[in-house]
Amino acid sequence: MSSDRPARPTWALHTPLTTEQVNLRLVALEAAGLLGVVEVDGRATVHLPVRADVGLPGRWEEVRPRDWNAQWKAGIAPVTVGAVTIVPPWLAAPDTGPGSVVLRIEPAQAFGTGHHETTTGCMAALQEIALRGRTVLDVGTGTGVLALTAAKLGAGRVVAVDVDPLAVVAARANAQANGVRVDVRPGSADAVEGRFDVVVANLDTATLSRLAPVLEAMSAPAGSLSASGVATARRGDAEVALRDAGMAVRARAGREWTVLLARVAG
Numbered sequence: 001m002s003s004d005r006p007a008r009p010t011w012a013l014h015t016p017l018t019t020e021q022v023n024l025r026l027v028a029l030e031a032a033g034l035l036g037v038v039e040v041d042g043r044a045t046v047h048l049p050v051r052a053d054v055g056l057p058g059r060w061e062e063v064r065p066r067d068w069n070a071q072w073k074a075g076i077a078p079v080t081v082g083a084v085t086i087v088p089p090w091l092a093a094p095d096t097g098p099g100s101v102v103l104r105i106e107p108a109q110a111f112g113t114g115h116h117e118t119t120t121g122c123m124a125a126l127q128e129i130a131l132r133g134r135t136v137l138d139v140g141t142g143t144g145v146l147a148l149t150a151a152k153l154g155a156g157r158v159v160a161v162d163v164d165p166l167a168v169v170a171a172r173a174n175a176q177a178n179g180v181r182v183d184v185r186p187g188s189a190d191a192v193e194g195r196f197d198v199v200v201a202n203l204d205t206a207t208l209s210r211l212a213p214v215l216e217a218m219s220a221p222a223g224s225l226s227a228s229g230v231a232t233a234r235r236g237d238a239e240v241a242l243r244d245a246g247m248a249v250r251a252r253a254g255r256e257w258t259v260l261l262a263r264v265a266g
């Protein structure tokens with residue numbers, strides 16, 4: 001996925017000969033830049049970068065390279081969760097109607113294109129919370145998708161953290177590209193001071209369980225935490241950790257992943 005430009009075509013010479021017979025012309029083949037020989041049912045096909053006279057009988061075929069980048073891009077469709085549609089930068093924005101928002105997220109930089117159930121679960125949970133003017137902390141922001149969702153939906157101060165420096169770069173770029181203000185910081189929840197009305201954390205079960213007391217401490221009284229990245233099969237561990245940290249927890253199980261909706265005491 002390094003370039004949008006397809007590679008050059010190569011040539012295949014389909015011979016009626018075996019590899020052993022073809023190898024008798026090895027000097028000429030190597031002089032022509034031999035790429036390889038593939039034998040099927042006793043017939044060898046010789047692959048060369050150019051069509052050349054190598055002294056072998058057979059039928060020439062131009063082999064057009066596959067543009068893997070274009071194929072990959074063609075497979076990435078917009079994702080809509082409630083009022084939010086995530087669109088890759090190379091596609092035109094769909095007409096989403098009044099009250100809905102479009103997020104431009106560049107895939108392949110970090111986790112968080114909207115194509116994973118853990119992300120969509122948190123996006124849906126965020127839209128059930130009154131966000132306008134509220135403070136939001138996104139722990140494990142990846143591309144920034146959840147922080148950007150909150151900011152687009154009218155949240156006040158939005159802070160996002162990630163331990164992966166590449167995610168921090170990606171989230172900052174995505175915030176700028178979408179014209180929203182998100183304070184993206186390297187590190188984890190302890191890179192942030194203060195308490196937040198809404199905390200969102202799409203992490204893995206073990207990290208979430210470990211961070212449960214920190215997430216509770218970062219949440220304002222009566223604040224809400226939406227946590228994902230919890231495999232449904234292991235949701236009990238994370239639920240117990242959040243309850244032990246003093247939160248009331250409801251679980252919303254998806255196909256493979258569960259979103260935990262926690263409320264901090266008022």
Ligand SMILES: C[S@@+](CC[C@H](N)C(=O)[O-])C[C@H]1O[C@@H](n2cnc3c(N)ncnc32)[C@H](O)[C@@H]1O
Pocket residue numbers: 110111112113114118119122139140141142143144145146161162163164167187188189202203204207229
């Ligand atoms: C599953 S991705 C979620 C990305 C995005 N928030 C989403 O919902 O699609 C988890 C992210 O958390 C980050 N992460 C892992 N452990 C972390 C920790 N202890 N503190 C902060 N970020 C962490 C990873 O680098 C990764 O970018």
